[in-house]
Every structure is written in C-alpha cells, then in structure tokens.
Amino acid sequence: MNLAELLTNPNILQRLLLVELAIFTCIIGLLINRFEEQKSPLRRIIVIALCTIYGVLGAVGGNLVFKPSAEQDTEWIKQVWWILGIGYLFALPTIAYLFKTSSVNQTQIPRKIPQENLQRWRKDLLGVMAAEVNMRLDDSLHNDHLIQLVMADQREQVGRPEKITVNPSNSPPWWKRLPKFRRVTTESEAGQKVIEVFNQEDIAGKLLILGAPGSGKTTMLLDLAKDLITPAQQQPDQPIPIIAELSDWKDDQPIAEWLAANLKFRYNLPEAITQEWITTRQLLPLLDGLDELGLERQRLCVQQLNQFVKHVPHVVVCCREEEYKAGEQILKMRGAVCLQPLTDEQIKNYLKGFKGPLWEGIQQDSEGLLELARMPLLLHLIPVAYPDGLKRVGRHFKDDKAKEDYRNQCQGKRI
Known part of the structure; x- marks a missing residue:
C-alpha cells in the first residue's frame, strides 16, 4: 500500500481521528485545571475560547468517526482531513505551552516533609515576620503615625503604557464609574493603602514601588506586609509574606535559590521547605533595595527577577526611581507606582x-x-x-x- 492509499484509507483516518479526539480531551482537562491560575481576564477568555474550539472540533470529529462504513466516501475523507488539519494546528502550540509551564504550574516537589511540620514552620515564620514588621514600623515612624502618601501610576516603567486609576474617589462622578479600561486618572488620593493597589484586578499582586530617597518606599512595603500577614495567619490558603533585601543577592543566582538561602540564614528555615512553598505558590516575596546593588548588578538582578516573576503569582519590588531608570531594564510586573513628594x-x-x-x-x-x-x-x-x-x-x-x-x-x- 503506497502513501496515497494510506492517506485515503478510512481505517487509518479513523484511527488518526480517534487519537486527535483523545488529545482534545486531555487538552481541555489541562486547560480547565489551569483556569484559576490565569490572573487576567484576557487570559481566562483565551482559555474559554480554546476549550470551546476543541469542544466543537471534538463534536464534529466524533460524528465522523462513528459514521457507518457505507458513508465513508470521498466527502467523508475530505471532512476528516479538514478536522485533522485544523485540530493539530491548534493542538500542537497548546501542547507546547502546557508542557513549557507544567514544571512550575503543575508539578510539585514530592512531599517528603510531613504536613504538620510545614504547618508549624508556617505559624512560626508568620509570627516572626509579624513581630519584625511591627518593630521596624515603630522604629521608622519614631512612635508617630504613618504619613498619608500619594502614589502616581507609572506602569510605563514596567512596559505597560496604558493608564489606570490607582485610587478612585469615594464618590466619583458618573464618568469615572465607567469600566476600568476607560478611566484615565493617574494619581491616587492621599492615604490610599498600597494593599488596595496590590489587590487591583489588573495588577493582581505583581507591583513595582518607585520613589526618591526618603520618600517612604520601605515604610510602605512594611505597611503592605502588615496588611498581608493578618489574613495569612487566619487563612491557611493565603501566601506567606516575606521581606528580603536584594542587596544580599549574589550575581547570576536564581531568585528562588537566593530566597531559600536567605531564609535559611535569617530564620534557620530549611531550604527544602522554602522550595516547597515557592513551588506550591505559598510564598509572597516583598523585595526591597534593588537600587543598592549598583547599576551593573541591578541589571543582572532584574534579568533574574523577570525569570522568577513568570513562575510566581505575587511579588513586590521596591527601588529608587532614579536608579531604576538609569538601569534601563524593564521589570516585567503588572503595575508600578511612584511615591510623590509631600505637598x-x-x-x-x-x-x-x-x-x-x-x-x-x-x-x-x-x-x-x-x-x-x-x-x-x-x-x-x-x-x-x-x-x-x-x-x-x-x-x-x-x-x-x-x-x-x-x-x-x-x-x-x-x-
């Protein structure tokens, strides 16, 4: 049997179609499992659209597979080839994407660490972090209250030029109550909590905080940590906020490895536990002092951070505005704000x-x-x-x- 006969043989085409239908079923299942991991509405729409396409192709292909032999004529062969061509055209890039991200999004480190040990470490670490944050806030404020700051939206600094409202007014006029993509306000009101910016749907926990020396970046990071620690102590599914100084980062060291070594040194936390928490998305890094590395090391660190940011749902980085711009490296976050001088x-x-x-x-x-x-x-x-x-x-x-x-x-x- 030559190639032309093989490609028009109904039995072979039927088997190829069955294989494709099985692939569609697996892809739909994986896409559904990944749906909750999509942090932007656009990505969720894409997942829904792909599932719909594979569902339609699967339904049409299923009808062709189970057609009686008497109806498997030239028209049937043509329809099968159309389904096979379109199906594999969509399936191959989808499989490549799922395979590329599976090591981080789907695979977890085998749980050699007993669950009760993880819970104990979590409780102890949150307690230590809460005490450290409160102490540092008291020291930075000199027993005084937090000054209400203004944040300007600067998401162009992370490669996203569109403007958003950082802090909508408590009683906005009707035109400011339109959908988010129509809003153009780019400056917050004094007293806006950074956690509200952090939780915005289009930022979703990936934020760059810029400002001049002494503008309050570190204090704002501590205030954010305080607001994140409380729900983490009350709800086991909330990630653990960790403040770390990027000034300790070593050249070309992956951020995940550096974090594990950093936490082991500071809190005697076993590196295996840190890696477990990073892999299972239970750690929320709040990273200060990017500007303290010097321009050359800062550029290298931004490259490593961009790799790290791809695989974690939440991360916040603080940097002086002047040094960040001088580095000429874009940190690929979802949002950026710059603290404004006091009026x-x-x-x-x-x-x-x-x-x-x-x-x-x-x-x-x-x-x-x-x-x-x-x-x-x-x-x-x-x-x-x-x-x-x-x-x-x-x-x-x-x-x-x-x-x-x-x-x-x-x-x-x-x-």
Whole structure:
C-alpha cells in the first residue's frame, strides 16, 4: 500500500481521528485545571475560547468517526482531513505551552516533609515576620503615625503604557464609574493603602514601588506586609509574606535559590521547605533595595527577577526611581507606582500635631527645610530636631550652588 492509499484509507483516518479526539480531551482537562491560575481576564477568555474550539472540533470529529462504513466516501475523507488539519494546528502550540509551564504550574516537589511540620514552620515564620514588621514600623515612624502618601501610576516603567486609576474617589462622578479600561486618572488620593493597589484586578499582586530617597518606599512595603500577614495567619490558603533585601543577592543566582538561602540564614528555615512553598505558590516575596546593588548588578538582578516573576503569582519590588531608570531594564510586573513628594498642605497638617510653630517657621524657607520636609523620612525628624518650634525664616540665594550648599547644610547639620 503506497502513501496515497494510506492517506485515503478510512481505517487509518479513523484511527488518526480517534487519537486527535483523545488529545482534545486531555487538552481541555489541562486547560480547565489551569483556569484559576490565569490572573487576567484576557487570559481566562483565551482559555474559554480554546476549550470551546476543541469542544466543537471534538463534536464534529466524533460524528465522523462513528459514521457507518457505507458513508465513508470521498466527502467523508475530505471532512476528516479538514478536522485533522485544523485540530493539530491548534493542538500542537497548546501542547507546547502546557508542557513549557507544567514544571512550575503543575508539578510539585514530592512531599517528603510531613504536613504538620510545614504547618508549624508556617505559624512560626508568620509570627516572626509579624513581630519584625511591627518593630521596624515603630522604629521608622519614631512612635508617630504613618504619613498619608500619594502614589502616581507609572506602569510605563514596567512596559505597560496604558493608564489606570490607582485610587478612585469615594464618590466619583458618573464618568469615572465607567469600566476600568476607560478611566484615565493617574494619581491616587492621599492615604490610599498600597494593599488596595496590590489587590487591583489588573495588577493582581505583581507591583513595582518607585520613589526618591526618603520618600517612604520601605515604610510602605512594611505597611503592605502588615496588611498581608493578618489574613495569612487566619487563612491557611493565603501566601506567606516575606521581606528580603536584594542587596544580599549574589550575581547570576536564581531568585528562588537566593530566597531559600536567605531564609535559611535569617530564620534557620530549611531550604527544602522554602522550595516547597515557592513551588506550591505559598510564598509572597516583598523585595526591597534593588537600587543598592549598583547599576551593573541591578541589571543582572532584574534579568533574574523577570525569570522568577513568570513562575510566581505575587511579588513586590521596591527601588529608587532614579536608579531604576538609569538601569534601563524593564521589570516585567503588572503595575508600578511612584511615591510623590509631600505637598505644603500635607506637611502643614502633619506638623500641626506638634508643639511650637513648626509650620510657620519653615513655610518661607522653601529652598531649605521646606524642601527637605517633602520627604517623609526627614519630615518625621523635624519635630525631633526642633522640639520647641522654629522662628520664621526667609532666605535668598545668589546662585544655584549657594542654594544647594544651604540645602545640604539643613540636611547634614540641622537634621
């Protein structure tokens, strides 16, 4: 029997069609299992569309397979070949995708660690993290309250140019209540919680936080960790927030390996448990200090982070805005925000709660203390440095160098 006869033999075509139908069934099952892992509406729509296509092709192919032998004529052969061609055209790339992602999304490390040990480590680690976060927040705030910050949407810094609302108003006008893709507001209101941005549907837990030195990035990361630890302590299915400093990262080291070594060193957590939690998506890394690596190491780290980000559902990275832009490497997150300098009104409202005429004393010193006060880190220190208030100050400078020298003097000597 030559090739032409084989390709038109009803029995062989029937077997090929049966194999294809079996493949369709497996693919539909795998796609359904992966549905919950799709974090964006578009990806979920694609999964539904593929399942529908395979369902339709399977129904048509099933009718052809079970046609009586007397009806397996030339028209039947032509229809079978159409189904085989279209089916394999869709099936092969889908199989390649499923195979490529199966090692992370579907495969888990064999559970050699008893479940009760994992639960005990989880409880202990969450307790340690909660204590550490509270202590660091108390230290950074100097027993004071959190300053309400403004976040500007900068998702173009992660390669997503479309703008979204970071913080819709409590009582928005009707045009702002339209679907998200129509909103164009790009700045939050003061006091917007970062966890609300973190939980936005289109960001879904993958966020880059940018800002100037002293703008409050680390404090905001700690505040996010605090809001994430509570539900993790109450619900076993919630991931474990972990704060780690990227300044400790070693060149070319995969982020998952680095995290495992980092947690072993800091908390004596066995690396096998960390790897288990990463593989089963139970760890939520909150990574600070990307800018502390220097530009060359920062670029290498961003490359490793981009590989890591593909395989975890949630991750947050903090970096100084200037260093991030200088690195010229896009971190492939779903969203980015940049902390904005404090306004005169925010500074005034904050200083009203302290003894002495602090606001009155610095509001005319626009090139010195007032400029420094736009950074939350330094604003917190002004009442400490001037417990009895300040007299009104007004200065004029002959050139930019004199202005810069005075600003450095304020920062270095007064605060």
